[in-house]
Amino acid sequence: MDANRPGFARGPWFTMNAVLELDGALDHSALAAAFHELQRRHDVLRTEIVDQSQLIHLAPTAELELVDAVETHAEVPLAAPVRLRLAGNRLALHLHHMIADPVTLWTTLDELAMLYSNPDAPPPAAQYSDYTLNEAALVERQRGPASDWWQARLTDAKPCPQPPPQPANPFAYREQLLTPHELAAVDQRTRQQRSTPLVTLLAALAAGMTPYVGAGDTLVFATLFSKRDRPQWQRVLGPCIVPSALAIPRDADIPAVREAVVGCSRYARFPILEADVPTRAPFFEYVPQNWPSGYHFGPVHATVAAVAGPKDTGLADILGIRLRPTTDNALTGHFSGDGTDWTEHLVSQLCSGTRTHLLSQSEKR
Structure with a gap:
């Protein structure tokens, strides 16, 4: 993708973004601790993409940012592919699209809220590496039938x-x-x-x-x-x-x-x-409207206020x-x-x- 549109897929605006509206004040220390634990529990949130290599850092690479205002889009460097920003009653999560899809966006927020409410929550059932190994095995098993099907449909x-x-x-x-x-x-x-x-x-x-x-x-x-x-x-x-x-x-x-x-x-x-x-x-994509009804950070309820995918950088294809x-x-x-x-x-x-x-x-x- 980046070869066709230099600066797009590797750039800091190739992101998944969500802004939550909070009906109360969050404890900054508890939120920072939950964000730290969230990164510790998931290798993909500590991943850096360098050329053709995937580097998984041992320690979390991002900290909670307390800011005056949040926007729907925010730059996210590949060296630290997740950002969490809090401004008053608005909480914004930004993930680099290289390590996230829409489900990742919602699940990350859900788990962040869970860890804020219960720091001793059970660990995740699987890592992204488990998924990729399973995908590789499926590709090999399907190679013959898939090749025949695409031959008939395309070639x-x-x-x-x-x-x-x-x-x-x-x-x-x-x-x-x-x-x-x-x-x-x-x-x-x-x-x-x-x-x-x-x-x-x-x-x-x-x-x-x-x-x-x-x-x-x-x-x-x-x-x-x-x-x-x-x-x-x-x-x-x-x-x-x-x-x-x-x-x-x-x-x-x-x-x-x-x-x-x-x-x-x-x-x-x-x-x-x-x-x-x-x-x-x-390119064609249909994106259904599937915003979650909300999240509970302890007694504080959060509703989705805005969502956005990659920012239009003018690199038309x-x-x-x-x-x-x-x-x-x-x-x-x-x-x-x-x-x-x-x-x-x-x-x-x-x-x-x-x-x-x-x-x-x-x-x-």
């Missing part, structure tokens, strides 16, 4: 070329795709089809893209799959996500898209570089589409690109076509 298929290159400017912007009322209708249609929001949105996105891509039978996206599919991995801290591809039949109906998504997820662990993925495949429902149940998208093939004007047309498809399908219920 033997005819991926649709992206729009012809044309001079344009990089772009990055947010836009609401559906109002809360419209999203509720789409969700109802999704349930009637016994499908998922991811599948529904992909089918609509494929319909919106079809007029602008070249001849072929398959639309290919780059994406990420969460792989916490065993009970012991549910509370492991670390990036339990796999970069993979989504190979969606062009002009496919919901059952065909669902079948494609299931297969892509099943074989996502197969190293993506061994599959014949088009180099300009757009291939077309990126990230869709998520908001707290008021509207559907928004973050769209970015270098303008090489998918220009901002073309993406605007794509959004219009995707929205039209979603609304027309929901009206059929």
